Amino acid sequence: MLKEERQQVILEKLGTDKKVTLVDLGQILSVSYDSVRRDIIELEDKGLLKKVHGGAIANSYLSMKPSRGLGIVNTEFVTIAKKALRLIENNKIILMDGGTTNFYIAEQIPKNLEVTVITNNPHLAMALGEHPKVEVILLGGSFYKRYQITLGSKTIQDLEYIHADLYFMGINSISIESGLAIRHYEESILKQKMMEISRKTVTCVLEEKINRKENYKVCNFTDLDYLITSLNPTDEILKPFKNKRVEVL
Amino acid sequence: MLKEERQQVILEKLGTDKKVTLVDLGQILSVSYDSVRRDIIELEDKGLLKKVHGGAIANSYLSMKPSRGLGIVNTEFVTIAKKALRLIENNKIILMDGGTTNFYIAEQIPKNLEVTVITNNPHLAMALGEHPKVEVILLGGSFYKRYQITLGSKTIQDLEYIHADLYFMGINSISIESGLAIRHYEESILKQKMMEISRKTVTCVLEEKINRKENYKVCNFTDLDYLITSLNPTDEILKPFKNKRVEVL
DNA sequence: AGTGTTATTGCAAATATTTGCAAAATAATA
DNA sequence: TATTATTTTGCAAATATTTGCAATAACACT
Numbered sequence: 001m002l003k004e005e006r007q008q009v010i011l012e013k014l015g016t017d018k019k020v021t022l023v024d025l026g027q028i029l030s031v032s033y034d035s036v037r038r039d040i041i042e043l044e045d046k047g048l049l050k051k052v053h054g055g056a057i058a059n060s061y062l063s064m065k066p067s068r069g070l071g072i073v074n075t076e077f078v079t080i081a082k083k084a085l086r087l088i089e090n091n092k093i094i095l096m097d098g099g100t101t102n103f104y105i106a107e108q109i110p111k112n113l114e115v116t117v118i119t120n121n122p123h124l125a126m127a128l129g130e131h132p133k134v135e136v137i138l139l140g141g142s143f144y145k146r147y148q149i150t151l152g153s154k155t156i157q158d159l160e161y162i163h164a165d166l167y168f169m170g171i172n173s174i175s176i177e178s179g180l181a182i183r184h185y186e187e188s189i190l191k192q193k194m195m196e197i198s199r200k201t202v203t204c205v206l207e208e209k210i211n212r213k214e215n216y217k218v219c220n221f222t223d224l225d226y227l228i229t230s231l232n233p234t235d236e237i238l239k240p241f242k243n244k245r246v247e248v249l
Numbered sequence: 250m251l252k253e254e255r256q257q258v259i260l261e262k263l264g265t266d267k268k269v270t271l272v273d274l275g276q277i278l279s280v281s282y283d284s285v286r287r288d289i290i291e292l293e294d295k296g297l298l299k300k301v302h303g304g305a306i307a308n309s310y311l312s313m314k315p316s317r318g319l320g321i322v323n324t325e326f327v328t329i330a331k332k333a334l335r336l337i338e339n340n341k342i343i344l345m346d347g348g349t350t351n352f353y354i355a356e357q358i359p360k361n362l363e364v365t366v367i368t369n370n371p372h373l374a375m376a377l378g379e380h381p382k383v384e385v386i387l388l389g390g391s392f393y394k395r396y397q398i399t400l401g402s403k404t405i406q407d408l409e410y411i412h413a414d415l416y417f418m419g420i421n422s423i424s425i426e427s428g429l430a431i432r433h434y435e436e437s438i439l440k441q442k443m444m445e446i447s448r449k450t451v452t453c454v455l456e457e458k459i460n461r462k463e464n465y466k467v468c469n470f471t472d473l474d475y476l477i478t479s480l481n482p483t484d485e486i487l488k489p490f491k492n493k494r495v496e497v498l
Numbered sequence: 499a500g501t502g503t504t505a506t507t508g509c510a511a512a513t514a515t516t517t518g519c520a521a522a523a524t525a526a527t528a
Numbered sequence: 529t530a531t532t533a534t535t536t537t538g539c540a541a542a543t544a545t546t547t548g549c550a551a552t553a554a555c556a557c558t
Contacts, residue, residue, distance in 0.1 A: 003546075004301045005268055022504080032548050037505080046378040053555070054504060122371035122387065129394040138399050140389025140407055143374045150387050158389055158403075252536075271514085281538050286515080302514065302545065 001029065007039050014049055014058045021055035047148040060100035061123035061148065077101065079230040080204045081108040083249045084168065087202060087226065090114055092165040095194055096124060098149040098187075099170025101204045103127060109134060118164060120150045120190070144186075151186050156193045167198035173212035174205050176240050179221050181214035188216035195219060202226035210237060222246060250278065256288050263298055263307050270304035296327040296357055325479040326350065329453045330357040332477045332498045333417065336451060339363055341414040344443055345373060347398040347436075348419025350453045352376060358383060367413060369399040369439070393435075400435050405442045416447035422461035423454050425489050428470050430463040437465035444468060451475035459486060471495060 006029050013020050013028075025036045044051045049059050077100075084105045088094060091114055096102045098121045106117065106124050111131055119125055120139040128136050141155030169191055172182040180203060182188050195201050201224055210229065221227075224246045231238055233248045241248055255278050262269050262277075274285045293300045299308050326349075333354045337343060339362055345351045347370045355366065355373050360380060368374055369388040377385050390404030418440055421431045429452060431437050444450050450473055459478065470476075473495045480487055482497045490497055 002268055002270065002301055002303050002306065004299075004306050033504095034549080035547060038546085045381065047375065048378070122374060125392045126371060126397065128392075129397070132394075136392035136394070137403075138371065138387070138389050138392045140387055140399070140404075143377075143385040143387045145378045145385070148375065150389070154386075154407075155389075282514090283539080284537060287536085 001031075003039065006031065006035075007043055010036075010039060010043065010056070011048060014056065019055060019057045023054075025055075045146050047145045059148075060103055061127075076206055076230040077104045080206075080228055081105045083228045084202070084204055085109065086249070087166060088113065088115060092116075093118065093163070095119070095162075095164035095167040095198055097121060097168070097170050097191065097194060098124075098147055101206065102168050102170050105168065105204065118162060120155055121148065122150075123148060147184065147187070149187070151190060156190055159193050159197050162197055164194075164198040165200065167194050167201045169194065169201055169203045169218070171203045171205055171209065171218070173209050173214040174203065174221065174227075175211045175213055176221055178213045179217050180219055180224070181217045183214050183216065185216050188218050191218045195223065200225040202228060204228040207231065207237070250280070252284075252288065255280065255285075256292055259285075259288060259292065259305075260297060263305065268304060268306045272303075274304075294331075296330055325455055326353045328479040329455075329477055330354045333451070333453055334358065335498070336415060336475065337362065337364060341365075342367065342412070344368070344411075344413035344416040344447055346370060346417070346419050346440065346443060347373075347396050350455065351417050351419050354417065354453065367411060369404055370397065371399075372397060393433075396433065396436065398436070400439060405439055408442050408446050411446055413443075413447040414449065416443050416450045418443065418450055418452045418467070420452045420454055420458065420467070422458050422463040423452065423470065423476075424460045424462055425470055427462045428466050429468055429473070430466045432463050432465065434465050437467050440467045444472065449474040451477060453477040456480065456486075 009029060010020060010025060013025070022033055022036050022040070026033045029036065040049065040051050040056045043049045044056070047059065049056045080101060081104055085108060088109060093116045096106060096117060096119045102121070103124050107127050109115065109131060112133065114133045116135040116137065117124075117128060118137045118139065120141070122138060125136045125138045128134050139150055139155050139158050141150035141158070142152040144151045169180070171180045174180050182191070195218075203224060203226075205227070207230060221241065222243060222245050226247050226249055227241060228249045229238065238248055258278060259269060259274060262274075271282050271285050271289070275282045278285060289298070289300050289305050292298050293305070297308060298305045329350060330353055334357060337358060342365045345355060345366060345368045351370070352373050356376055356379070358364065358380060361382065363382045365384040365386065366373075366377060367386045367388065369390070371387060374385045374387045377383050388399055388404050388407050390399035390407070391401040393400040418429070420429045423429050431440070452473060454476070456479060470490065471492060471494050475496050475498055476490060477498045478487065487497055
């Protein structure tokens, strides 16, 4: 069996199941665990899926579209998007970077809202094709295939001349002590710049990301203006995040 | 058994199985692996399949299209892409804008070529995910949904600091009197800028676009460096385009 | 903190590819 | 038909890729 064949099978399985585990794949494809992992890495580098602990999940951008019609959308996303949309007002300039959550929120923006969305995520830009009233500005720069965003000094330079009202920051981990952090250095720098040029910053985090610690810190928790989770703001988990400066939604 | 016969068999098998291995083929055709391998290489050069470690898989683009019944367009793309690739050399900076033809050419760039592709077309940027050695730079600016490209003064401004070796210009019409023209004003301005910052400009046109006249002129025919069509350069239709300055491929 | 699971890394064996070369087959020419 | 040029083919040595394994590190869950 050819490597490409295997990878095709992986993508197909991912298309239907939205997630796969390395162990399962190893058996289905009857190759070693290592080979499957290497396949997953290759596919991730091409931006075709997202590697996670123990397996892989469908690339949000690719998998979201179909899921819309099927109603299997993660309820966590729905809850988060609802809260997020409360912050989006008419005629505002919204800055959004990469990440599943942002993509989903962007799709949920009401069709009649006239906002400008600035993003370094081409998928998000294209998804907003369905919103005739939303003006989309794509940030240029080196295209980082793995995360499917533009990145680098050019992207940062572009931000120099932009001022946004609200920044939706995608994040990989959040904790009181370590603040907000992600896995990629260059991207962390970019996010800092994005905060700088935005009047307010909000981050939408999935439950699993709370109290984790990724490698590159973007900012302190208290630098945020809003924190959105799928949890009730009074939830026990969010207790440490109660803070005068940051509004927890 | 003639070489052409073998290659026909390979393509047929590929049509049904979507993949072939060199070992299988060697046995079926009862020739050495080397011959089969050379056949595969030839077929890949023609854009009829994709060579992979240990065999070959059906070319994604081609296997997709026939189902839509557009067999003729295919060969036109293949012919054009082949000619276009002759112009793409290692370590060059290639500028490509929107359009189907450019998209297809980008996909056909050899995997081992180390080039930088600058584009205002996010789809093209993402398609190059399959090319690990190709660096992709996405031009920022207002995202124009209809044509799925970035556009506007920001995009033009970005080009101010870029110098490309070769510009693949997508075009809607070409004629001797009216030159090269497209349907959208802003885009025509952008294309002019792109020409300006590129050492050489090439345009690849489908037969149907020859001698048509769209609204907004980009440049004269003689401003081009290369013209690529699916036709033979000596074809009657191309006779008026014979010119000392422009090389017709 | 402890335990089982998953990741990473380096390594070596197996498998594929590339390249140059010479023999064989084919085509072209006188 | 004989002869020469061109292409095609198969082989072998040198490279490169892929694969599975094992040791170690990182992680997640109780």
